[in-house]
């Protein structure tokens with residue numbers, strides 16, 4: 001099956017973190033972290049609908065100005081997510097400019113900003129260009145099980161990690177694929193049609209097995225108008241798990257962080273994970289609340305992910321790209 005999510009790091013492994021995710025059949029795009037993004041084409045920036053920021057250290061958030069510059073003057077609704085204090089960070093960025101003339105804009109750019117922490121209260125505010133980006137409080141959001149966004153096409157979950165400041169890790173998940181066995185439909189005398197979409201929607205919602213589903217028969221005489229959802233689900237549908245991408249940056253290698261990372265990214269097809277330091281620098285990594293390459297690889301192995309992409313390498317190791325990757329992959333293979 002062709003993958004639905006197409007993630008790309010905007011910068012090289014030594015550049016600022018920014019992971020741009022396109023979809024196979026959908027125009028909007030997502031972004032994880034917002035470091036320097038001058039290499040990201042404006043047309044790509046304009047497709048963004050959701051931006052997930054791990055924390056507001058400059059290398060993860062300096063791209064906000066370019067995002068704003070490109071989106072200004074457009075009708076856009078952009079959702080941003082970040083750790084506690086993030087709404088203040090966004091307000092401060094916006095407060096750095098003069099907005100006296102924007103009231104005349106005929107279009108509206110809205111930034112809806114949410115804060116997630118391991119324990120609520122979660123906060124929510126919006127900033128609209130026409131009000132000069134005045135902060136407007138919104139009702140607190142609900143993020144059950146750390147789920148920030150739950151849409152038909154994708155779901156994003158988060159976990160708060162310790163980086164001596166809260167830092168969010170993310171997982172991007174696709175709902176399971178539901179396909180129809182055409183031959184089994186035919187064997188049962190059922191006719192394909194729009195009723196299959198209703199069946200799939202009911203299965204995705206997790207409706208109970210006894211739920212009646214209206215069906216269409218090739219020869220309707222004497223046949224029931226409905227069949228139970230459970231029967232159809234188990235006989236005419238094939239279910240295949242969806243794609244999963246993990247994103248983990250800036251976290252100390254502590255038992256608590258490891259547990260949260262593993263639970264969040266378990267079984268991912270691909271894990272983007274920071275690996276700033278060489279294995280011999282474990283002390284330095286711990287002092288700056290980061291991972292070593294080996295720790296990153298080990299976490300990927302313990303989470304049972306299929307592939308790791310180590311990145312966010314420290315600039316002090318420029319020229320040691322193979323060594324950093326090598327240490328991460330060695331631990332990944334060894335501990336699997």
Ligand SMILES: [Zn+2]
Nearest residue numbers: 055057163250
């Ligand atoms: Zn950081």
Ligand SMILES: [Zn+2]
Nearest residue numbers: 057059060250
């Ligand atoms: Zn960083």
